[in-house]
Amino acid sequence: MANSKVYLEIVKQLREMIAADGLMQGDKIPSERELSERLNVGRSSVREALRALELLGLIETRRGEGTFIRDFHGHQLVQLLSTFILQDEKAKSDVYETKYLLEMDCLRLAVKKMDDAMIYSMEKWLSETAQFHDDDFFCQIVQGAENHLFSRIWGILKDYYNALIANPVHYDRKDYFLLFKALAEKNEQKTLSAYCKLRNLSID
Amino acid sequence: MANSKVYLEIVKQLREMIAADGLMQGDKIPSERELSERLNVGRSSVREALRALELLGLIETRRGEGTFIRDFHGHQLVQLLSTFILQDEKAKSDVYETKYLLEMDCLRLAVKKMDDAMIYSMEKWLSETAQFHDDDFFCQIVQGAENHLFSRIWGILKDYYNALIANPVHYDRKDYFLLFKALAEKNEQKTLSAYCKLRNLSID
DNA sequence: AGACGTGTGTGGTCTGACCACCAAGTTTTT
DNA sequence: AAAAACTTGGTGGTCAGACCACACACGTCT
Structure with missing residues (x-):
């Protein structure tokens, strides 16, 4: 054998x-x-x-x-891998692209699945938390998508992404509110364009 | 020391x-x-x-x-972690959902990235191959998306999906042609609805 | 020229031997 | 009795040596 x-x-x-x-x-x-x-x-x-x-x-x-x-x-594995892969620019852009696409998928799911209770608790969190990390925000979105497998994949990608990024970008707090508002309205189109605005992605 | x-x-x-x-x-x-x-x-x-x-x-x-x-x-990391993570997740529907979403993402990417040469070779393949598996078709789409990380994730999901499915579904050959046609036209909207039709997904 | 050993180097595995360390129990000291 | 010091058994950390299975290149034989 x-x-x-x-x-x-x-x-x-x-x-x-x-x-x-x-x-x-x-x-x-x-x-x-x-x-x-x-x-x-x-x-x-x-x-x-x-x-x-x-x-x-x-x-x-x-x-x-x-x-x-x-x-x-x-985070160890991610950190380690990044030291080996750091040189590969294509790999980096793959990670960015994939993360963004996954997040948009999560938003699509969240628009359909998030119930009022979750929306309410997220609203509460948003108003009460003075300073939050981008990951915290999307962590809630991902949970709202109610797909455990998706959560896992996103979690890995997120760690990987953070390891690649030298200086974590801080986005405009207002944009998060806009994104959340569109989400609460359950308007997919609006939600996605809010996301693109937040991430500075061309809508293409 | x-x-x-x-x-x-x-x-x-x-x-x-x-x-x-x-x-x-x-x-x-x-x-x-x-x-x-x-x-x-x-x-x-x-x-x-x-x-x-x-x-x-x-x-x-x-x-x-x-x-x-x-x-x-x-990006072997995904492969590896998946063996640790996927084991206890029985939620089949999660796998289906995730696979479909990823495939749609690939289609979006492919619409933007596929060049004429790839489209031509795929057209040739389609016309010459009498019988093909769903995976073969999407394998080409995924390659057209030109994102190695995405390919990996999809590959894993595909295998897992196939393991879950008892009787592999055979879709209508015509629908693949329609999907390809929309893709070749670089029409995202049309491509996605063709995909939904192929997979029998409600457009919601 | 072709087929066939054979030798050398490589990874793959096991064993036994130390060492450094920690925790818990035991003894000695206070 | 309480505190300190010591003993002991178990754990990971490392090393050296031995043997096996395999691949390749070289030389030999046909």
Whole structure:
């Protein structure tokens, strides 16, 4: 059988193990030696798998204590990748373009799906929060889109985007209100053009 | 000194080494044993670093040959994370919805970006291919969108979608022609409604 | 010229051995 | 009794050496 590399197999097993035992972020996973024994592989192979996952930011190891599941939205991976990919301008523009398109999709969904309660709570948040980050705003929009898969993809892209951007742009606060207003009116056309205005995108 | 982990140091050294020697994608990097010697570390540590980079998709190893720099234009991160994220999301409708939205985005991009040569070759393909799969058609559209990241995401979604669908639907061949025609005319409105018709989506 | 070993180098894996560190329990000191 | 010091077992971190599977290039044989 196994022509596949052992460490990849371990990554897979680990994922299943986490799912099966319902381990959450912060929980401890079995020690390297125990994994090695339970999976019938050498400790080196276990370590290769763990180190890879660590570099990805999916787990965290503390010497003398153990290995723990980490907050999946770790920025580490993104940061790391960006140092490798930084040079590629085309890749950058791909990220921008994709993020914008996804956000517009979210807006389209939100226009259809957001109910009054959500709109109200967002309105409250907007009026009460003096200073907010662009991500905070769109995080709510994305939630309003009620598509978990979409949320995930957007979340990754957002982190990636932020890692690429040297100086985070700050948009005009008024434009957020306009965007929200159009959204609350459930007017797709208006919402999208408000978005383009916010992002300084040509409407083309 | 060094409380920092060796394998992380190696990752850093490796990056510098690649930059200094101007290594490009496809080039071979020194063997594990040589790196171990040059950096004065154990081969295990070198391997931990390499395995991590491999899982990230930054390098590729071929047994008996060596380790090579990979085309990391390819945003492997999405691929990877998806295996961790998609596992528990059973919401089929999310997948459908997301796939459709992405395809529409691709169409919007394609309307703007596809040049005459691509349109011509696609027209040729359409007329010459008696029977084709839905994926084949959209694979070309996605390429026309000229966004590698988008291609990746769509590719993953497509596979996931196909895995969810028991009996692959076969759409009307005529509808593909209509869609292509609208695309060739570079008419976004028409293209999108042709897509909705193809997929039997309400225009809402 | 072609087919066939064979040698060398490469990644892939396992084992055993240390070290550094931490936490918890145990003993000693105050 | 309370506080400090020590012991112990478990954990990750690292290394060295061994063996395997594989790929390629070289030389040999036909």
